[in-house]
Amino acid sequence: MSQPYLSLEAELHDAFWDAEDDxxxxxxxxxxxxxxxxxxxEMGAGSGRLIYPLIRMGLEVEGVELSLDMLELGxxxxxxxxxxxxxxxxxMAVWNDGRKFSSLLAPAFTLQLAADPAAVLKHWHSxxxxxxxxxxxxxxxxxxLLGDxxxxxxxxxxxxTLTDGREGLLETRHRLDHERRQVTRDHRYTLTGDPPQTHLSQQVIRWIEHTEMLSLLEQCGFRMDRFFVDFDPDRRVADPDRIDFDGILTYHATRLPD
Structure with missing residues (x-):
């Protein structure tokens, strides 16, 4: 099963993202x-941070979300x-209502929460x-990975700082498993108030290097059309491992016929 966002993890998720992304x-x-x-x-639609603006633009988008807490916030x-x-x-690894879609969106590193990214990509292909x-x-x-x-x-x-004046805090510690290419993150959430709230959670993130991603897409029935780094479509490079960037890669791919 994928990893759901619960309690304060769900409540503060969008606020943390919005503070750093325009x-x-x-x-x-x-x-x-x-x-x-x-x-x-959209897979991992959460509480609508990304999908709701798309809907307001008049685009025909539905979402899939595992967390009941996120759905209620949405x-x-x-x-x-x-x-x-x-x-x-x-x-996201198994949801299917029998329809076919023209496109599938997996933003915000959603795939990396999957226990088996290859199996998930094959499911998305279907x-x-x-x-x-x-x-x-x-x-x-x-x-x-670099020890920073x-x-x-x-x-x-x-x-x-939330609109109501309360302050949200996320503290993290991590452990690396190089053999499995996994980062296990322990999260400690705090929200001020009367009374203050706390929530502990753990998240496992699988890192996927560029060459591995290209291979996964091909094995799972996709043709990679383009990729760029750090949310900048003009930063299209031959080999991201040879440049200095923030580590964010976006791929556009096409589903090949069976």
Whole structure:
């Protein structure tokens, strides 16, 4: 099963993202969807951080989300914005309602939460029409791999002040498993208030190097059309391992017929 976001992990997720991102991936996804007219599906739709702006643009997008906490937050957000999104509760590794989609979106490193990325990619292939599009973002955890963040030591990962004045804090410590290419992160969430709230969670992230991703896409029935780094479509390089970048890679791929 994939890993759901629960409790404060769900409540603070979007606030941490919004504090560091200006919506760049929404714009990239919107441009991608225009190349594949028809119904699209976002995996790991969460509480609507990315999919709701796409819907407001008039794009035909549905979502799949595992976490019931995220879905409830999404329902509250939808009511405030006046939209009626179709967000399905389910695991991205197995969800299937029998339809085929023109495109599938897996932004925000969603694939790396999967226990078996290859199996998930093959499942996504089955959800797409022939020549349907796949939008996929992954990242390399260079800060951990290069030792910029020491193993097994707590550090402040994110801080944010909410609109109601409360302060959210995320502290993290990690362990590396080079053989399995996994980073295990322990998370400690805190939200000020009366009373203050805390939540502990653990997340396993699988890093996928560029050459491995190209091989996975091919093995799972996709043709890689283009890739770029750090959410910048103009940064298209021959070999990302030879440049200095933040570790974020976005892939555009096409589903090949069976």
């Amino acid at each position: 919506g760049s991936e929404v714009r990239l996804m919107a441009d991608f969807l225009k190349k594949f007219p028809g119904p699209a599906l 329902r509250e957000r939808a009511e405030k914005t006046g939209i009626r999104p179709a967000i399905h509760q389910g695991d 959800l797409l029409e022939n020549h349907g599009g796949l939008y996929l973002t992954v990242f390399m955890p260079y800060a951990e 963040l020491p193993e097994n030591e707590w550090y402040v990962d994110h801080k944010v």
